[in-house]
Structures are given as structure tokens and as C-alpha cells.
Amino acid sequence: MNWQLVPQQFVTGVLNGGIIAIIALGIVLIYRSSEVFNFSHGQLVMLGAFLTWWFAGANEDGKEIFNLPLWAAIPLAIAVMAGLGLVIERLALRPMTGQPLLAIILMTLGLAQFLEGATAIVFGIEPKNNFPSPFSPSDVITIPFPGAFNDAIILKQALLATFVVAIVAALLFMLFFQYTRTGLAMRATSADHELARSVGINVPRIFGLSWGIAGVIATLGGVLLATLTGVEVLNLPNLPNLRMINASYGERSHLWLH
Amino acid sequence: MLKVNNIEVVYNDVILVLRGVTLAVEPRQIVALLGANGAGKSTTLKAISGLLRTQQGEVTRGNIEFDGQRLDRQAPDDIVRQGIVQVLEGRPLFQHLTVEENLRSGALFRRDGAAVLREDLERVYNYFPRLRDFRQRTSGYLSGGEQQMVVIGRALMSRPKLMLLDEPSLGLAPMLVQNIFDIIRRINRESGVSILLVEQNAHVALQTADYAYVMENGRVVLDGPAATLAQNADIKEFYLGLTAVGERKSYRDVKHYKRRKRWLG
Ligand SMILES: Nc1ncnc2c1ncn2[C@@H]1O[C@H](COP(=O)(O)OP(=O)(O)O)[C@@H](O)[C@H]1O
Numbered sequence A: 001m002n003w004q005l006v007p008q009q010f011v012t013g014v015l016n017g018g019i020i021a022i023i024a025l026g027i028v029l030i031y032r033s034s035e036v037f038n039f040s041h042g043q044l045v046m047l048g049a050f051l052t053w054w055f056a057g058a059n060e061d062g063k064e065i066f067n068l069p070l071w072a073a074i075p076l077a078i079a080v081m082a083g084l085g086l087v088i089e090r091l092a093l094r095p096m097t098g099q100p101l102l103a104i105i106l107m108t109l110g111l112a113q114f115l116e117g118a119t120a121i122v123f124g125i126e127p128k129n130n131f132p133s134p135f136s137p138s139d140v141i142t143i144p145f146p147g148a149f150n151d152a153i154i155l156k157q158a159l160l161a162t163f164v165v166a167i168v169a170a171l172l173f174m175l176f177f178q179y180t181r182t183g184l185a186m187r188a189t190s191a192d193h194e195l196a197r198s199v200g201i202n203v204p205r206i207f208g209l210s211w212g213i214a215g216v217i218a219t220l221g222g223v224l225l226a227t228l229t230g231v232e233v234l235n236l237p238n239l240p241n242l243r244m245i246n247a248s249y250g251e252r253s254h255l256w257l258h
Numbered sequence B: 001m002l003k004v005n006n007i008e009v010v011y012n013d014v015i016l017v018l019r020g021v022t023l024a025v026e027p028r029q030i031v032a033l034l035g036a037n038g039a040g041k042s043t044t045l046k047a048i049s050g051l052l053r054t055q056q057g058e059v060t061r062g063n064i065e066f067d068g069q070r071l072d073r074q075a076p077d078d079i080v081r082q083g084i085v086q087v088l089e090g091r092p093l094f095q096h097l098t099v100e101e102n103l104r105s106g107a108l109f110r111r112d113g114a115a116v117l118r119e120d121l122e123r124v125y126n127y128f129p130r131l132r133d134f135r136q137r138t139s140g141y142l143s144g145g146e147q148q149m150v151v152i153g154r155a156l157m158s159r160p161k162l163m164l165l166d167e168p169s170l171g172l173a174p175m176l177v178q179n180i181f182d183i184i185r186r187i188n189r190e191s192g193v194s195i196l197l198v199e200q201n202a203h204v205a206l207q208t209a210d211y212a213y214v215m216e217n218g219r220v221v222l223d224g225p226a227a228t229l230a231q232n233a234d235i236k237e238f239y240l241g242l243t244a245v246g247e248r249k250s251y252r253d254v255k256h257y258k259r260r261k262r263w264l265g
């Protein structure tokens, strides 16, 4: 092992963690509010990225329907994905209320397959390396670090920016949960469904809302990820170990939502 | 105001638990619902508040009316909106939330602004001054009496017309029980909230209530003004544990009367 590489690996690893955290937040949200582990979250991340790419008119084959600047494409994709989250909850999950939890979780697995298939049919399976990132791979910041490889740590600007956005987004969600009425309703619901109902909280609506917000978070994570890697049907949902990371993360996430 | 008309309740489509319960609560009244463990008191309250549904229970016969509206087909949050709030047995809290967050959670369905909610919080803190000092505390760490205050306060935050209280005295020291019931009476008098009170502690319940029902095996077996029931010999012997001369009976004697329990029907 080349110890000179450790500082670089460490910093890159920490920065990557920001994106993983924001993606995991979407899973945690649904898991905490309704106890359902959403296996289709990776696909929502992918779809959010694809929609952004599509709204930004990036296929460049002359048949673009949209040709929005990135700052408009992202909010539009976020809005569509929030709507999709609500629709999924309403049409796929709510009718299963009262069914065994395993059946509901299997439903999210089916949903994952469906979203993946639908995305492949609509957008094709070839990788899209032309995601309209505001950064080019050569935009880097070099920080002197004696002893490291080449005596420096090299930070891609894109990675640094995604990290900052992820942290800011996570903070905003924390503030939302902590200080808004809806946030309080979500924390109360995640603690005890029957009790939440007894104080007049519309629990099914909270479930719907957590799917809507998960759609927002997924899109954000997808865009951040695509900024670094481009978009591809087969790759994004299968981020190495992401599902495993999320699973253990979800179990230990009580602090996030209470 | 509230009319429960001959309802039958079934759990899981097969377990018949209420076999024709009829009762009424008038405006500003405190009504007690007494009975042994398993008689169906909590089930009656959940039928009214709509929480039966979350437990696979269903009203299969009869109906429930509140101010002329049918309740027995409505969702719990709609019923809360109409002014009926249930305080569940065992004073369950949102344990990870602070005292004030718990109180605020009782008003989440309301559209009122911050100033109105602030006023309502003040009203709760006036009934329970101790909660004001504990407002930022995680509610799970409170004592049993304090937790009972939080759950009643949380119910008040919904501005109810009718409060359903399920065994507020359960597991509390006698002094605290008096304290809680004093406040229940004050809430009834000062805020004009009607109260349907489920209790195993018949003594304090009959002291507090205007009218009372006694349930046994899913049926109402006896009802009347609380003062009259408190004089009823069987109630005295079985529920209050008193002999004719007013002394407290030993457990062994009370146990003997358990065999006479069915006779009440
Ligand atoms: N969710 C449920 N499913 C099946 N049976 C229940 C349920 N809840 C209560 N019961 C049964 O209904 C009867 C009445 O219970 P309950 O209303 O809790 O009585 P009480 O409050 O008077 O002690 C008991 O025999 C109890 O076992």
C-alpha cells in the first residue's frame, strides 16, 4: 500500500460521503415514518437525474423537447419527482395498508424493477456522459500537503461543490423537521402511528408527504451524483453497496427524525 | 350531544367485544364509565374516537352520533376536527419529543396562527404550571403524574368539546390522583369541555362525575346519576370495597363478592 495516497483517498472519501448521506436521507425518511424500507429509492435517484438531463435538452440529437438551463431544469425535475413520489404512495402503497410489511416492501422491489425498465425504454441504456455539469473534470483545486503523493491533495471542484450542496440540503431538512408544523407531524408519526392518529394527525397524508419529499431528495442526490459520473440506467441504481449502507444507516437513524 | 346507540363491536371480523352499548353525554357533563378489566370500556372509547380502525375493529351494529353527525364511518382525524379527542390508556407520549412539542402536536391539525396557539399553550400551562418549567424537557423522562398532565394538556390543545379519558388514575399515587381529578373538574367547569371518563377507580370517578354507567362483558348493566350509584349497595361492595358501615373491606372479602359480580346484570 502506498501511504502517500492516504490523504487524497481520505479527503475524497469524506466528500463522497456527503452525497451518500443525502441519498440515504430519502430512505430514512420513508423508513422512519412508515416502517417501509424503500428498495426503489436508487431508481428514484436515477430517474431524478435522467429528468434533469432531459429537461436540460442534453441529448443533443436535434429532437430535444426541452432545452432549459440547468438552474431551471433542476427545480422542474424536483417538482415532477415530488409529484411522482405522491402518486407512487397513493397508487402503489396506500391500497396495501394493513397488508403484512413484507408484502409492502416487496412492492417497493417491484417498483424498482418497473422504474428501471421504464427509464431504459424511454431514455435508452447507453451511458449519458454529457450531463450538463457546470464543472469540467479539469476544474481542480490543488492544496499543498507535504508528504502526500506529489505533495498535494487535488480536489475536483465538482466534488467539493456537491459536498457543500449535500451538507446544506441536509441542514435545511433538519431545520424543516425541527421547526415546522409539518416537520413535527412527521416526527410524531414516525414515533407512534396510533398516537399520531389520536391527536388528529392525518397519518396517510404524512406517508404521502414523506414519499413526495423522498422524491425531492432523490432528485437532488441524483443531480449531484450525475454531476460527477454522468447518468446511466444500469449504474446509478446499483451504486456500489449503497443499498447496504442505507440499510444499516436506516436502522441507526433514530437521531435524525426524532 | 354524544349518543352511542346500541353498538356492537367486532375485532378481526370474529371477536365480538361490545354487545349492544348505549350511552349519552350531554353538554358540560362529566360521565363515568366503570367496569372491570376487559369489560369493553376502552373499546367503547375507541369506537367513538374512530381509533378502532387502527386495531382491525369495526362497529357492526348500531351507530354513534355527535351533534347530529354520524361518527362511526369517519376517520380519527376527522373526528378530532369535530371536537372529540381521546386520551389513550397508559398516557402514551411522543417520548423523544419535548413537553412543548408534545403539547403542540395536539394542535397540528388546526389552521390557527402562532399567536392563537401560544394562547392555548398558556391555557395548558395555567392548568399545569409545572409543565411550564419542563417545556424543553424530553417528555419520556417525566414522572407518571407529569406525563398524565402532558397527555391531558395535549388533548386540550385540540380545543375539544368532548374529552375521552381512559383510566387517568392508573398507577398514580393517591395524592396525584386527587390532583389530576381536581384539574379535570376545573377543565370541565372553566372551559366547558364535556368529559367521558373511563375508570377502574370507581371511588374517585363517582365523586367527579355527574352520571355513570357500569359495564360488564360488553354490555351496560347499570346506569344512573353518580350520586345515586355511589349509594348503590352492590357498587359499594364490589367497586368501592365498602361494607354497609362504610369501612374498607379486606381483599379477601372483596374477592368473595367477585362471585356476585354477574348478579349486577
Ligand atoms: N385489538 C383487539 N383485538 C382483539 N381483541 C381485543 C382488542 N382490544 C381489546 N380486545 C378484547 O376486547 C375485550 C375488551 O377490551 P377493552 O375494551 O380493552 O376492555 P377494558 O378497557 O374495559 O379493560 C377484552 O376481552 C380484550 O381482550
Ligand SMILES: [Mg+2]
Binding pocket: B041, B042, B043, B089, B166
Ligand atoms: Mg381499558
